Amino acid sequence: MAPPASRAVLIDQCQIQPQRRRWREEKQTLQKDLDHKLFGQHLAKKVILNALTGFISNPKPKKPLTLSLHGWTGTGKNFASKIIAENIYEGGLHSHYVHLFVATLHFPHASNLTLYKDQLQLWIRGNVSACARSIFIFDEMDKMHAGLIDAIKPFLDYYDHVDGVSYQKAIFIFLSNAGAERITDVALDFWRSGRQREEIKLGDMEHALSVSAFNNKNSGFWHSSLIDRNLIDYFIPFLPLEYKHLKMCIRVEMQARGYDVDEDIVTRVADEMTFFPKEERVFSDKGCKTVFTKLDYYYDD
Numbered sequence: 001m002a003p004p005a006s007r008a009v010l011i012d013q014c015q016i017q018p019q020r021r022r023w024r025e026e027k028q029t030l031q032k033d034l035d036h037k038l039f040g041q042h043l044a045k046k047v048i049l050n051a052l053t054g055f056i057s058n059p060k061p062k063k064p065l066t067l068s069l070h071g072w073t074g075t076g077k078n079f080a081s082k083i084i085a086e087n088i089y090e091g092g093l094h095s096h097y098v099h100l101f102v103a104t105l106h107f108p109h110a111s112n113l114t115l116y117k118d119q120l121q122l123w124i125r126g127n128v129s130a131c132a133r134s135i136f137i138f139d140e141m142d143k144m145h146a147g148l149i150d151a152i153k154p155f156l157d158y159y160d161h162v163d164g165v166s167y168q169k170a171i172f173i174f175l176s177n178a179g180a181e182r183i184t185d186v187a188l189d190f191w192r193s194g195r196q197r198e199e200i201k202l203g204d205m206e207h208a209l210s211v212s213a214f215n216n217k218n219s220g221f222w223h224s225s226l227i228d229r230n231l232i233d234y235f236i237p238f239l240p241l242e243y244k245h246l247k248m249c250i251r252v253e254m255q256a257r258g259y260d261v262d263e264d265i266v267t268r269v270a271d272e273m274t275f276f277p278k279e280e281r282v283f284s285d286k287g288c289k290t291v292f293t294k295l296d297y298y299y300d301d
């Protein structure tokens with residue numbers, strides 16, 4: 001991992017506390033982005049918007065904002081964190097102040113745990129020293145060694161300072177498939193009882209989610225002190241996507257490539273995707289993933 005960029009560059013553009021008016025505008029942009037770009041995730045949209053706007057407009061937060069996004073593959077967890085990053089910093093995920101870690105890429109060998117812990121703590125400390133409102137995104141948390149997750153804990157707790165650095169304005173976003181089964185069970189229950197997915201409330205999910213992530217032996221969160229110390233502010237469920245959402249993803253991709261939307265191709269690509277459970281075939285096995293490569297087949301120019 002490269003060392004944090006020089007102090008002078010980071011401080012100049014770092015958004016310690018955006019002006020109130022500026023943030024009101026940014027809140028509207030964030031809401032518009034979430035409403036127009038993120039499909040089928042009414043709970044995630046609401047929680048992300050309220051959590052972020054509340055946190056950023058608070059001049060004295062007691063602790064960093066910690067969001068844990070859970071759900072099936074291809075449902076928009078990475079996509080949502082990209083939207084968040086783009087609404088806080090120019091350049092989004094490429095900004096100096098946004099740091100993305102992928103467990104299997106950055107921390108692949110359990111035998112190097114001590115080295116990873118030292119590096120990660122140094123990296124977080126260095127970047128927050130340079131910019132208090134740094135954003136750290138951890139993808140594949142369910143594959144992250146529990147010891148490494150606990151190494152992050154001091155930064156997430158209710159401390160004014162840790163070794164002279166305050167982490168209270170930082171934002172930590174954890175992405176994980178842990179709890180996806182539980183989320184799907186709830187979504188399927190609603191579907192089977194003829195209720196709209198938009199009727200699902202956070203209360204139907206959150207406790208079960210934290211418990212299932214905490215108790216899932218395969219999850220990096222398993223018995224992690226992040227959960228039992230209540231250091232995670234929001235567990236945000238991403239619901240499995242349906243056929244209609246895939247079509248929305250395909251249309252967006254067609255437009256992104258400069259093509260007119262051809263509903264015949266939209267239907268053909270969506271029909272190539274596989275769905276579960278076997279009987280009802282309600283939810284996409286891969287979410288919106290792979291629809292883009294399938295589209296290549298129809299546009300071979």
Ligand SMILES: Nc1ncnc2c1ncn2[C@@H]1O[C@H](COP(=O)(O)OP(=O)(O)OP(=O)(O)O)[C@@H](O)[C@H]1O
Binds near residue numbers: 038073177249
């Ligand atoms: N809910 C959604 N609304 C709009 N586009 C979506 C949605 N979910 C996925 N996509 C599209 O599919 C791409 C891949 O999704 P993304 O990487 O966010 O999935 P994920 O939930 O992070 O999956 P994984 O758990 O496998 O990492 C996104 O970049 C986006 O283009």
